[in-house]
Amino acid sequence: MRYDVAIVGAGVIGCAIARELSRSLATVALIERDVEVGLGTSKANSGIIHGGHRAHDGTLKAATEWRGNQLWGELAKELPFGFERVGDLTVAFDEADLAVLHETLEQGRRRGVTGLELWDAERLRREEPNLSHEAIAALHAPSAGVVNPYEACFALAESAVRNGVDLKLEHAVEGIDRDGDGFVVRTSRGDVAARFVVNAAGLFGDAVARMAGASAPTIRARKGEEYLLDKRLAGYVGRVVFPTPSGESKGILLIPTYDGTLMVGPTAHWTADHGADTTDLDTTAAGAAEVFAGARRLAPGIAEADCIAEFAGLRAVADGEDFVIGATEVAGFLNVIGIQSPGLTAAPAIAQDVVALLAAQGLELEPDDAFVPGLEAPVRAAQLDFEELARVARGDPAFGRIACRCERVTEGEVRAAIARGARTMDGVKFRTRAGMGRCQGGFCAWRVMSLIAEATDTPIPAVTKKGGGSWIARVRTDAAERSDAPDAPDGTREVAHG
Ligand SMILES: Cc1cc2nc3c(=O)[nH]c(=O)nc-3n(C[C@H](O)[C@H](O)[C@H](O)COP(=O)(O)OP(=O)(O)OC[C@H]3O[C@@H](n4cnc5c(N)ncnc54)[C@H](O)[C@@H]3O)c2cc1C
Structure with a gap:
């Protein structure tokens, strides 16, 4: 059989695209080399649905962050995964930070982000008494939320499959050949023919693009270490807490996860061989020291002794630091790569944009009247x-x-x-x-x-x-x-x- 679309990579991006396409009668193969979906970067992140005000103007990140934020609310009504709009705070410690908060507030308002508010020190202490008393103000974004990212991937993929997508697990893509007006995707378990190919291969996005003869920026891996604390600290902070950002990194955060565990992190450093090593998932003593120092700056009561688990995830970073979403010089082959943070937040908006790009390239999208948006929630x-x-x-x-x-x-x-x-x-x-x-x-x-x-x-x-x-x-x-x-x-x- 020849599919209309083959998607390479079943992280949150590939799963969201597959689910979006499953609203139509287009035939879709979702190809993943791992034994399950979402086991790459999509499971190893901070799980924040960002408020929508943070990404810099003029970037694809900004074009998809706020829309993605809104779409997660819709998805959470249809699919069973943990999601809650807990809100977030960006904390200022001095006048320079405060100036950045004012700019971010204006940027968010311009973008239509609702509910943004500057809190003074008194309000901040009343709302979040465990935060540092050195803080002088904070920007509150009630639109921000937390999600269980792996549950979201499972639910998106399960919904896509229920609506007709063929999920091909343990199929590592090894080559992509042109075949008439389409492609033959060579995998470790046989060939998959498709009219269009969407490259959502995360850290391996540049390698997969090369297989098809398409150009792509080099993808480098920027590691983030995260540390989970004992549930006795559940409720220690009610909102995700950010320091005022400097540079590309959002800094060390306090993250009250959906399930009640407090998480602190992540670091942001190129992997050992300056980015090309995409398998370095070690946590390190230096990383732990950096994370706990950063966390204690926000909330002095945080202690290493409360750590019960730690992990690292790898951001797929393209040159220029923005997402790379679009057609390539190889007709019918699309790149959706370099999807670093806030890629989880943006995923449902990216999925809509990719479906629109496919339609612009000639994919017919007749709605599937039998599309079922919901899934049964498991017993908890x-x-x-x-x-x-x-x-x-x-x-x-x-x-x-x-x-x-x-x-x-x-x-x-x-x-x-x-x-x-x-x-x-x-x-x-x-x-x-x-x-x-x-x-x-x-x-x-x-x-x-x-x-x-x-x-x-x-x-x-x-x-x-x-x-x-x-x-x-x-x-x-x-x-x-x-x-x-x-x-x-x-x-x-x-x-x-x-
Ligand atoms: C530490 C950290 C914290 C983060 N925090 C947040 C956050 O709080 N909020 C937010 O919005 N974003 C966050 N992000 C970013 C977010 O996790 C990513 O943007 C998102 O997970 C990217 O999804 P993806 O589908 O592109 O990549 P992946 O999840 O890596 O999926 C790519 C898939 O492609 C598969 N693949 C690769 N090569 C092949 C091949 N040859 N054949 C078949 N399959 C292949 C892989 O196995 C993988 O499953 C964070 C990232 C990190 C690292």
Whole structure:
């Protein structure tokens, strides 16, 4: 079959484009090399839906940030993912900062951002008593929100698939050849023919463009380290808190995530070999020191001792620092790359723009009358009281068995996540929160692995953290030669000592 459109990359950008196209009768393949969608930069970020006032005038970031902000509100009504407009504050510590806040306020108003307000020190202390008393003012943007970005990717992709998109996971794109007026996309699992190709390959956007013979700016990776704090700090701040920005970086932030965990970060530094290394996801002692110093400047009570987890994400940065969205000299091949922050915020607006660009290039977009915008929300035991949970468990006893104690996730939720497509520990974790709490999977990892193995009919050692070779268990036998013990997927065996 020849698709109308092949999208390379199922991060939030590819998933949002696929879902937007699924409103029409166009045939679409969403091609992703990972075992699940959204496991690239789209899962490893601050999860902020920016207020819409921040991006510099005249950029594609500015053209899509506020529209994206508004569209997330619409999407959250249709699809099940965590989203809340908690608002944000940009804090000034001196007169120079205050001048920047005035400019940002004017910029936001010009753009139509609603609700922006300057707060004096007294108002700031009343609203956010844990912030530094050195702060002299803050710009409040009630339009800003927080989202669970991985849940959003899963929901966008699931909705796209329900509306006819073919999701091709574990299909690494290795080449793109011209074929008449279209393309043949060569993947690790066979060819995909399509009239149009949309390149949404994140950090590998320049490499994918080269495969098609299209030009693209070099993409460099700018790493951001983030640190999650114990839930005992839930409510410590009610809003996302930014310092007054300097340069491209937004600085170190305080982020009250949708699920109640306070997060601090991110750093912004080129990866080890000045950007070309797109696999360096290490957190570092220097990064932690920078993040906690920055966080304490905003809220002096923040302490390293409260850290329960840390991760890093990589921004895909194009020369010129702006998004690169548009047609290329190769007719029918579009770049949607260099989508660094605020790419998550902008994603639904970018998706609309890309669909309009495809239409301008000749793609017919007859509306699909059978398009279903909604998706059923999964059960969330942690959000139910005991009576409600007991009622659910009477229907299916698996909802009466706790799999993850820290986050109060039931076995039923893990099973439901697997039924909706989770194949890895991260897939279950990011759909249910099993393993995201204080013990970081110490209690539930084995249970979740067993449930994935049972549901997918695979041996436990074949269960991975996030696909590929990211196995968690090695077969441990008292005698490696025991004939009934399966080998680990890489053929290795671990022999027990003693
Ligand atoms: C630390 C950090 C904090 C951030 N905070 C925010 C924030 O708070 N708010 C905000 O709006 N934005 C934020 N961002 C930016 C946001 O995360 C990105 O803009 C967004 O996730 C980019 O999505 P994407 O789909 O372009 O890239 P990705 O999510 O990386 O998706 C690209 C996909 O392409 C796939 N792919 C690559 N090559 C191939 C191939 N050859 N074949 C098949 N598939 C391929 C990859 O596996 C990947 O899944 C942050 C970024 C970072 C790093």
